[in-house]
Amino acid sequence: MKLVGTERVKRGMAEMQKGGVIMDVINAEQAKIAEAAGAVAVMALERVPSDIRKAGGVARMADPRIVEEVMNAVTIPVMAKARIGHIVEARVLEAMGVDYIDESEVLTPADEEFHLLKSDYTVPFVCGCRDLGEAARRIGEGASMLRTKGEPGTGNIVEAVRHIRKVNAQVRRVVNMNSDELMTEAKLLGAPYEVLVEIKKLGRLPVVNFAAGGVATPADAALMMELGADGVFVGSGIFKSENPEKFARAIVEATTHYKDYKLIAEISKELGTPMKGIDIAELHDSERMQERGW
């Protein structure tokens, strides 16, 4: 019997993206550039995170027309963002046939207490995390893919580094624990016990974990792979740079060959100015997107 929307089908989709780069795009033209550069998927948005920051106000799901335009422009998978806890935005994106939904802190949360019950949907979800507790709660709700949060739209990698190191250190700790220690660890992390049992059994997270937020150069992308990411999301970094086509290609190559430093040197030459960065310390607490999610 044919089964759709199973855990294996949803998680498997993310497995196929491993080692790749997922790029934020706001129209068909950018989507085509991303596809031609070797992106494994695109994230269709109304504004990239750095512009969401500038615009201020409430950031919502993109205009379905933009999502549709991007879906028609490329053959690679198309992702789109729904607000945290916004059941209807997620259902609308699912009905449109989006390949993956990002329940994203980049948008203004619709619910400050509950995330979506993602296991209820046929479409798979990716969610952000800053530590293993958050990661495991999202998996518990049915997320099929994770991305460690950075501080989106800043072009500053420091938060992404902090969070991938933290999640991976906590995963290693769980893997090396005795089984009788897992329940207390679950309590301390605020993590579902069953997810920790699965992590210990597999020796890794049970879903793919990409890095996101603040990737601005090929070396940044390679750094995230070095630190154990399964792949990289690049938001504002590409289309806010001087030469998006060249930049996109270089980021894809650096992600694949993250240990080939001579090659990274070569592809980083004369890339033009990357996006202008923001020092995280200059952001007010209310401007920090990473703290959204519970």
Place this chain on the structure above:
Amino acid sequence: MLKIGVLALQGSVREHIQQIQKVGCVAVAVKSTEDLKGLNGLILPGGESTAIRKLLDQNNLLEPIRTLAKEGMPVFGTCAGLILLAGKVVGCESPHLGLMDVVVERNSYGRQVDSFEVELSIKNIGRNIPAVFIRAPHIVSVGQNVEILATFDNRIVLARDRHFLGCSFHPELTEDVRIIKYFVDMIQQFNHTSLAKLDGI
């Protein structure tokens, strides 16, 4: 021990490496032409075929793989790997590796919400084999000498052309190793054949 490479530019590399090890062979992650040396066979994994193709070009891997395959190296492609192997891809002017005498159509089951899993009966391999189809391609038609091994919903999803094997789905996402075992048998047969030829000279 047989050495089987997995093209490791992007996609389900880890899963294929684990399956190769599970059936008692040595797995090699292939990122450059150097890694192709001394392989008994090669697996082209699932992933995004457009992305893998770009990376094959950038790393000058397309021609070396094609040459080795034409000289007799067995190749197995799953999903994106099948698209790379196909002699013709619907809607594309030229094929990628163009090794297998089949016509393949991409994303032929729809988008991700239409992705599915099912159990298949596969000729020469077995029954109740779990098959995970993710934004899967299918084989539209095959050449005269291609053996159709499995169909689903009247579409060809697994076929063999001489020393090439290609499927629409992802055996690597399951615990079942019967398909990879079949590929290992193919490698052994082909090694024997090429050795026999050498003996005959």
